[in-house]
Amino acid sequence: MAVLVYADSSEGKIPKSSCEAVYYAGKVAEATGTEAIALTVGELDNDTLEGLGNYGVSKVYNVKGDQIKNFDSEVYTRIVAEAINSSGADIIVFPHGYVSKSVGPRLSAQFKTAMVVGIIDYPKTDDGFSVKKTVYSGKAFAYVSITSEMKILAVQPNTFSPEKSGNSATVESLSVDVGTGKVNVLEVNKETDKVPLTEAGIVVSAGRGLKAPENWAMIEEMADLLHAATACSKPVADVGWRPHAEHVGQTGLTVRPNLYFAIGISGAIQHLAGVNGSKVIVAVNTDAEAPIFKAADYGIVGDAFEVVPKLIEAIKKL
């Protein structure tokens, strides 16, 4: 019995969503009276690895090798499977993102288990084992009972707030016969200077009210000042003003920032589905009747081209 958590890494750092997952795993281990162990892949310095102890794990596995430079779901599945076998873990935690989506279901098939994703609360263990997750693209929540002996849980980013305990974890290198991947990665394009949208604490999102793609400069300026990510509504992505990767809503991404600015977005039900997990929603729209104001905590009825520059000036003075 143990809780194993996969902690992703990028450029030698552990991203925020992975720290949240590690913290979640630590809490689950505490509640179930077991140990939490983190799994990391790639070259990471010892301070970073030991530092995961801050979030509640006692041990950190680190796997290194030439075959793991590029992400391949078969290779990473072998790595996580080996960590499961070495630790005897029966609860496997992922931050919900591309790794959980690529590797989690493979483990589910291999180990004959349930996987539940988009988890937004700690499990209830007094009567069986159940978790709370988002369903209907964020329009509702479900309490899901899991009956398989092993359980794979992918936690929704920006949901849990880790506190540092000051503890340090022991580091153990884990050797895995990773085999070779069949996927050939040609290019990796990561915008390392930008905040990933699903991890961002603040999101500045804009829609058709901006009238043309060149008008996004002020949105980007506002986002930069707030260390926020930029996002957009579906119509704007569909016409190619913004990349699809920025589209939040039912068929795009679901985000749960502390603060979500919806600028020139009317707030169709499909858009609200992707953003209503945000703690504070601010709407700026010329149409006082726009449905976005029903979902908003703060609103300005006005023209984005007049309002946004004023917001930018006020942010600069903060």
Next chain:
Amino acid sequence: MFSFARAKNLTQLAGKDMNILVCIAKVPDTTTKIKFTDNNTKFAADRVQWVINPLDEFALTRAIEIKEVLGGTITVINVGLADTEPLIRKAFAIGADEGIRVNADPTDCFFVGTQLAHYAKEGNYDFVLAGRETTDFEGAQVGGIIAEYMGIPFIAGVPKFDYDGTTATMDREVDGGKEKLTVNPPFVASIQEGVCEPRIPSMRGIMSARTKPLTVVEPIEAATFASVLSYELPPPKGECRYVESENAEQLIELLHTEAKAL
């Protein structure tokens, strides 16, 4: 102008007809107001418009575009009871050639993925496509489960997909960016928005949909490990607090001092 005869020749030259399997699920239309009944234990399904999961439909439409160039057969597969057949016919109207319905209630991802994997193995498909996730349960798993059972690559979250008859070239979303990669069949990919434009079925497509072969098969033995105990709607939002547009800077002050969000 696209020539069907020429496309047929292309695949004949390649020695074998291309076979693509596309997994489709039944979900409520995206405009549906979500409600629950029976003490919040059941989805209120009356007067709900059911559609093919939008992300599955992107996968299907992209498969059809590829078939129009290379020739071949597109099979759609669904795990569902008889009430999903209109959606399989809709897939036919869009351009799928054959359909398989696994006659079972889609209870959880493990159960559905296990069924799909079983029938995917039987079909000798070049590759299998599915949507990244369904818009109802958001499991995001069936593609990966199929791939693991078949021992083949799985690429999750693909907004760009091309196939030249030998090799697939695609983009994959990763945290904070994307990757471009190639992979040879067989493989499974889960598709997301961006891969193509949705299509409205033509009258000819709708007419031909009635006569395309839909095979009903029985499920294999598989466990269900996850079940919904109850549902909950988000708490209603309080009143929106308005700031006059002339005094927009006050909003930032409120976000800072009152909402503590800045």
